[in-house]
Amino acid sequence: KTEKIKQSDSGDKNASQQASKKGEKPQDQEEKMPPAVEAKKTEETEFNVRNFHMTFGVEAQGLYSLKFHYCQNILNREALPTLTSLQVEVTEKNPGGYLSAAEIPLSRLYIGMAGVFFTAAMIWVYTLMKHRYSVFKIHWLMAALAFTKSASLVFHSINFHFINSKGHPIEGWAVMYYITHLLKGALLFITLALIGTGWAFVKYILSDKEKKIFMIVIPLQVLANVAYIIIESTEEGSTEYYLWKNILFLVDLICCGAILFPVVWSIRHLQEASTTDGKAAVNLEKLKLFRHYYVMIVCYIYFTRIIAILLKVTLPFQWQWCFEFLVELSTLIFFVLTGYKFRPASNNPYLQLPQDEEDVEMDEVVTESGVLEGISKVKKTCNGLAPPADWLCKKIKNTNKK
Numbered sequence: 484k485t486e487k488i489k490q491s492d493s494g495d496k497n498a499s500q501q502a503s504k505k506g507e508k509p510q511d512q513e514e515k516m517p518p519a520v521e522a523k524k525t526e527e528t529e530f531n532v533r534n535f536h537m538t539f540g541v542e543a544q545g546l547y548s549l550k551f552h553y554c555q556n557i558l559n560r561e562a563l564p565t566l567t568s569l570q571v572e573v574t575e576k577n578p579g580g581y582l583s584a585a586e587i588p589l590s591r592l593y594i595g596m597a598g599v600f601f602t603a604a605m606i607w608v609y610t611l612m613k614h615r616y617s618v619f620k621i622h623w624l625m626a627a628l629a630f631t632k633s634a635s636l637v638f639h640s641i642n643f644h645f646i647n648s649k650g651h652p653i654e655g656w657a658v659m660y661y662i663t664h665l666l667k668g669a670l671l672f673i674t675l676a677l678i679g680t681g682w683a684f685v686k687y688i689l690s691d692k693e694k695k696i697f698m699i700v701i702p703l704q705v706l707a708n709v710a711y712i713i714i715e716s717t718e719e720g721s722t723e724y725y726l727w728k729n730i731l732f733l734v735d736l737i738c739c740g741a742i743l744f745p746v747v748w749s750i751r752h753l754q755e756a757s758t759t760d761g762k763a764a765v766n767l768e769k770l771k772l773f774r775h776y777y778v779m780i781v782c783y784i785y786f787t788r789i790i791a792i793l794l795k796v797t798l799p800f801q802w803q804w805c806f807e808f809l810v811e812l813s814t815l816i817f818f819v820l821t822g823y824k825f826r827p828a829s830n831n832p833y834l835q836l837p838q839d840e841e842d843v844e845m846d847e848v849v850t851e852s853g854v855l856e857g858i859s860k861v862k863k864t865c866n867g868l869a870p871p872a873d874w875l876c877k878k879i880k881n882t883n884k885k
Contacts, residue, residue, distance in 0.1 A: 544584070546800045549573060580647035585803035590643040592804065596811045597636035603815065604629035607822055617827035621677050625825075628670045629818060635663035636811075661715075665708045672704050672742055673697070675780065678825060679745035693745055700741050707734040739784040746777045772824060783817045 539547070551569055579587050607626050611618050638660035645653045680693045689697070710731035717724045753770040787810050795806035 544801075546583075574650070576650070581650040582643065582647045584801045586643065587647065588804045589807060590640050590647060592808055592811070593636045593640035593643065596815070597633045597640065599815060600629055600633040600636065600818075603819060603822075604633060610822075610826060614827040619827070621674070621682060622825075622827055624670070624674055624677070625822060628667070628674050631663060631667045631670055632814070632818075635660065635667045638663055661712045664711070665705065668704050668708045669701060672700050672738060675742050676700060676745050678776070678821070679742070679749060681749055692748065696741055696744055700738050703734050703738050703741075707731055707738060710734065735788065739788065743777065743780060746773060746780065749773050750777065776821070776824060779817060779820055783813060786813050 539545075549571075551571070575581065575583075577584065577587070582589075604626060607629060611622055611626065638656060641656045642652050642660050645651075645656060676693075676696060680689060682689060710727045713727045714724060714731060717727065750770060750773050753773060791806050791809050791813075794809065795803055798805060
């Protein structure tokens with residue numbers, strides 16, 4: 484480790500201070516007082532430690548902290564504290580690079596998980612193309628989220644690679660990572676809220692309550708991502724680091740709590756609808772699906788925000804990269820389960836609900852005559868559960884004429 488420490492107090496410079504900077508003692512005080520007493524006498528003192536080197540062997544490996552203590556304030560507690568400025572340049576390096584033992588595997592971890600998320604995104608796009616007549620806009624939004632997550636992990640891996648090889652991040656790659664990380668966080672909560680409200684599946688217009696949720700969650704999520712970016716570029720010993728760390732934790736919890744309200748409203752609406760309308764069986768299936776989705780969100784939030792952090796604290800330092808691995812793995816499992824439950828398929832109970840009030844009346848019989856018994860209205864749609872069939876509509880019209 485190489486350190487340059489500068490300690491200075493307010494006051495005017497004198498000849499003895501100038502001599503101390505050069506490493507020489509003043510001629511008039513050379514025999515009268517030791518350097519320690521001279522440091523107390525001077526109003527401003529500067530120390531330079533140009534080279535401070537420490538090497539830790541295999542048996543002494545661990546997490547170390549470098550701390551600075553100004554003992555004069557501790558000894559003179561009754562007096563006013565003396566202001567101190569400190570400038571430190573530290574170079575820390577392991578045999579494998581500049582990263583710590585807990586961060587060295589992260590570059591390979593992120594690039595591997597980026598490949599897994601990209602593969603999952605391609606499988607999702609293939610599913611959308613295969614069932615294109617049952618695809619809604621939110622399905623493509625889910626695909627965009629998966630690709631953005633993959634791109635964010637790629638840039639994160641590149642950023643860690645340059646930190647490990649050069650000791651500092653490359654500005655261009657770091658900016659690309661922060662941009663994709665910001666987009667990924669916003670898309671994640673927007674997608675979860677839209678699925679929870681049933682947008683594009685059941686209805687195309689959001690209620691006032693749901694719009695308020697979006698107006699609260701999206702700005703808070705942007706603030707949380709900005710706080711994360713500031714934390715990444717701030718030294719751990721600075722005051723701003725702990726301030727923004729607390730802001731990030733608080734805002735993230737508020738966003739996670741607010742995202743559950745649309746799901747709760749949908750569950751309550753389905754409970755009321757299952758006892759009033761004639762499609763109680765379908766509504767009950769939809770109700771079970773929403774309850775499972777609610778449990779999934781709660782488990783995902785609980786694991787990534789609480790359990791994974793506890794594991795990070797309890798694990799040995801060389802295994803702390805497992806914290807990031809568990810977070811990324813739980814995110815992948817959550818994405819896969821969400822896509823499986825809300826996939827575009829004709830047998831999906833989520834897509835079997837009527838899209839408006841007129842659809843409920845479509846199953847009513849057109850006429851009660853014996854000739855037309857069993858004939859009902861059919862609505863053509865290009866976004867429904869099956870491709871539009873013009874010949875079926877013409878056949879029904881000809882039957883009605885007969």
